[in-house]
Amino acid sequence: MMKLITTNTxxxxxxxxxxxxxxxxxxxxxxxxxxxxxxxxxxxxxQHNVLARIPTLVLEDGSAIIDSQLIREYxxxxxxxxxxxxxxxxxxxxxWEVKNLAEIAxxxxxxxxxxxxEGRRPEQYQYPEWSQLMQQDMRRTIAYCEENAVPEEGMNLxxxxxxxxxxxxxxxxxxxxWKKDCSRLSAWHSSISQLSCIKNTYxxx
Numbered sequence: 047m048m049k050l051i052t053t054n055t056x057x058x059x060x061x062x063x064x065x066x067x068x069x070x071x072x073x074x075x076x077x078x079x080x081x082x083x084x085x086x087x088x089x090x091x092x093q094h095n096v097l098a099r100i101p102t103l104v105l106e107d108g109s110a111i112i113d114s115q116l117i118r119e120y121x122x123x124x125x126x127x128x129x130x131x132x133x134x135x136x137x138x139x140x141x142w143e144v145k146n147l148a149e150i151a152x153x154x155x156x157x158x159x160x161x162x163x164e165g166r167r168p169e170q171y172q173y174p175e176w177s178q179l180m181q182q183d184m185r186r187t188i189a190y191c192e193e194n195a196v197p198e199e200g201m202n203l204x205x206x207x208x209x210x211x212x213x214x215x216x217x218x219x220x221x222x223x224w225k226k227d228c229s230r231l232s233a234w235h236s237s238i239s240q241l242s243c244i245k246n247t248y249x250x251x
Contacts, residue, residue: 048077051091052101053084055249057103057155058114061207067243068201071128113153114229118203133203144204145194151207154187158215184215185224192228198210201238207239217249 050066052059063079071077082088087098093200094110095102103120105109111117122130135141161180164172197205212235215222238244 047075048106049080049104050077051080051082051094051104055214055217055251056100057158057210057249060213060247060249061114061120061172061210062101062103062117062246064206064210064243065118065130065133067247068127068133068206069121069125071121071125072128123189129201132200133149133206135202145203146206148202148207150190150195151189151204154184154211155207155214157183157187158211158218162218181222184222187211188224188231192231196230196234196251197238199237201241205238209235209244213239213244213248 050059050062052062066073066077080090082091082096082100084091084100091100091102094097095112097112099112101114101117103117105111112118122133134180135144153170157180161177161184164177164180190207195204197208212224212231215224223236
């Protein structure tokens with residue numbers, strides 16, 4: 047049985063948890079979830095991932111796949127369902143478009159993490175200009191998605207990553223209020239949030 051090492055709050059780990067459900071993998075039968083506190087560097091994490099980062103996927107033979115992007119590729123290569131297959135377009139011309147958009151959404155997650163970590167530094171060591179840049183990058187990225195890349199109905203790699211990124215912003219920075227100027231993206235967000243795999247993986251403390 048595989049083991050996913052993650053947290054309740056990680057958007058990167060959540061992306062994999064949603065993917066596992068789309069691939070019809072069952073928790074308790076096909077995999078377990080080991081929820082840890084990364085900053086404590088627990089043994090169960092560092093023995094499988096020298097970087098002590100999450101998510102980490104431990105395979106049945108004890109080997110591990112690190113980084114959410116690699117885990118995603120591994121799962122897509124080894125498991126197949128109609129929902130899972132739909133994550134990558136059948137049209138070869140659109141494959142790289144969707145993957146590129148997914149990387150933009152992944153970058154939005156990373157900007158949010160950078161902003162949060164900067165805000166947790168002792169005040170005398172914080173760099174306000176850096177925080178402003180991260181916020182500008184986030185707003186510019188969300189505006190791009192609103193104007194050029196509101197996901198279509200259904201789930202693909204882009205929409206999977208984007209919902210995790212936007213929900214993480216709402217969860218950690220509720221006053222960011224990205225929806226104010228993004229009516230189309232907000233409508234899409236409200237619709238996709240009704241899916242059970244989105245509801246049952248929403249971040250919690």
